[in-house]
Amino acid sequence: MDTDSKSAQGLPIVVEFSGGLELLFSNQRKHKLSLPSRDGKGHATNMAYLVRYLCDNLMSDARQDMFVVDDTVRPGVLVLINDADWELEGEHQYELKKNDNVLFVSTLHGG
Amino acid sequence: MAPKMCALCGTSRAFIVRPKNQQKLCKECFTTAFETEIHNTIIANSLFVPGERVAIGASGGKDSTVLASVLKTLNERYSYRLNLVLLSIDEGIKGYRDDSLETVKRNAVQYQMPLEIVGYDKLYGWTMDQVVDQIGKKGNCTYCGVFRRQALDRGAAGLGIRHVVTGHNADDIAETVMMNLLRGDLPRLARATSIVTASPASDIKRSKPLKYAYEKEIVLYAHHKRLDYFTTECIYSPEAFRGSARTLIKSLERIRPSAILDVVRSGEDMARLVPDEVSGGARPNKDILVVEGEAEIGGGCGSANGRSSGGEMADMEKQLLDIEHAQGNEIDIALRGQKHDRNCRNTNRMPKKLHKQQMGKCKRCGYLSSQDICKACMLLEGLNKNKPKQQIEVSVEEADSPTLTRRMEGLKVIPVHQT
Ligand SMILES: [Zn+2]
Numbered sequence A: 001m002d003t004d005s006k007s008a009q010g011l012p013i014v015v016e017f018s019g020g021l022e023l024l025f026s027n028q029r030k031h032k033l034s035l036p037s038r039d040g041k042g043h044a045t046n047m048a049y050l051v052r053y054l055c056d057n058l059m060s061d062a063r064q065d066m067f068v069v070d071d072t073v074r075p076g077v078l079v080l081i082n083d084a085d086w087e088l089e090g091e092h093q094y095e096l097k098k099n100d101n102v103l104f105v106s107t108l109h110g111g
Numbered sequence B: 001m002a003p004k005m006c007a008l009c010g011t012s013r014a015f016i017v018r019p020k021n022q023q024k025l026c027k028e029c030f031t032t033a034f035e036t037e038i039h040n041t042i043i044a045n046s047l048f049v050p051g052e053r054v055a056i057g058a059s060g061g062k063d064s065t066v067l068a069s070v071l072k073t074l075n076e077r078y079s080y081r082l083n084l085v086l087l088s089i090d091e092g093i094k095g096y097r098d099d100s101l102e103t104v105k106r107n108a109v110q111y112q113m114p115l116e117i118v119g120y121d122k123l124y125g126w127t128m129d130q131v132v133d134q135i136g137k138k139g140n141c142t143y144c145g146v147f148r149r150q151a152l153d154r155g156a157a158g159l160g161i162r163h164v165v166t167g168h169n170a171d172d173i174a175e176t177v178m179m180n181l182l183r184g185d186l187p188r189l190a191r192a193t194s195i196v197t198a199s200p201a202s203d204i205k206r207s208k209p210l211k212y213a214y215e216k217e218i219v220l221y222a223h224h225k226r227l228d229y230f231t232t233e234c235i236y237s238p239e240a241f242r243g244s245a246r247t248l249i250k251s252l253e254r255i256r257p258s259a260i261l262d263v264v265r266s267g268e269d270m271a272r273l274v275p276d277e278v279s280g281g282a283r284p285n286k287d288i289l290v291v292e293g294e295a296e297i298g299g300g301c302g303s304a305n306g307r308s309s310g311g312e313m314a315d316m317e318k319q320l321l322d323i324e325h326a327q328g329n330e331i332d333i334a335l336r337g338q339k340h341d342r343n344c345r346n347t348n349r350m351p352k353k354l355h356k357q358q359m360g361k362c363k364r365c366g367y368l369s370s371q372d373i374c375k376a377c378m379l380l381e382g383l384n385k386n387k388p389k390q391q392i393e394v395s396v397e398e399a400d401s402p403t404l405t406r407r408m409e410g411l412k413v414i415p416v417h418q419t
């Protein structure tokens, strides 16, 4: 669907963390990111890419396992893409679009 | 990919996938379904009586905030005629409660409910920070948990309120069932599952209206209703056994979302099979389990629902447990829940009468207790004995430990209410 010309541009998205996850990301809830619109293999940038990207580039805390376990978002962390449960959007396979909002909420912390 | 539509109204886009049945719902239908189910739990278990004053144990966290919001909504929608009050505990952990108490204060305005804040320093003469200075960072959740349990009761009693509701959810219960299964503690497993606990020791009834609500849905409800809550974790809580049980539950949920409610229901079914002799001493009435209140569910201090239990304090916990088993000073009204009662045999099994305990007062603090010394005072005694420096020297009672120093306030622990 994406054209090559589009892939040259960045893919601006907003990523938010809450429920305690913000502590792993400079204690900042909202992050504006610009991702490449294609990954290294030429595939459209998807959620799997984003999760890896966040671990490699944005996480300020060494405790990666608080966010990711076995290459996927840790059980107990909810993911909402534009407010919708990512289960409705294909989870890792969801291809990110311009100005998407992705929210990660931990349910593991105090209630 | 075309957006999926709501399974109930068919007209709005689905945003939520319900963990218990994979139903895809729009925000509005989800909100209604979530609230209605809690209403059904409340009615099926006769949790409230009209005109009752009810204190909501409020931490500013998601569970208690959702509980307050939903109870306010249901109270108005179904005319429960409840008089709802927010009750918060200030453990005295520097910086830790500041934000959450601010949140609770905002909630009080948002929900137009009176707010009462009760501090450990006032109740016990010790803030949690001072406890931690004394015993170190590990294991202090035991203290926090014991103190907290009484604090809610004392706070409520001080307001003349005899019913406290807490935000324990299905995940919390499943986690506790699992923990007790893993450590072979069937009596505790049995007690953990009950939705109401009445306690002659404190004269305060405790209940958990969110018992069947998934944590995931609680978070989503808070998110979609834009509720004002605060996320924090007790900075002193070590991730111990409870943490592992929690991880296990969440991992099971990932594979089979219904697992959480299934574990809760298994716990209820198992509870029914636990003989009296096992569940806390021989009881004249088979329907009553004698328990020590909320100790079973999340005794820690991360929130109203603690997330951990200190490994180092195993001995103290065991000691406390033994006392419970031996004396059992609280009564668990094992109300039977709802739909899961496949064989209906026990559906309406209500206790005929409460087993009367000979109640006395804690010799230290005057708090109603069937034991000479209540749990909190037992812990306080240990703390006060080992208090190495500073503070006013009073050295009373324990004439055989002349070096003993005590804090004045520590001694005076609270005969506040409950006469
Ligand atoms: Zn709908």
Ligand SMILES: [Zn+2]
Residues within 6 Å of the ligand: B362, B363, B364, B365, B366, B367, B373, B374, B375, B376, B377, B378
């Ligand atoms: Zn006492």
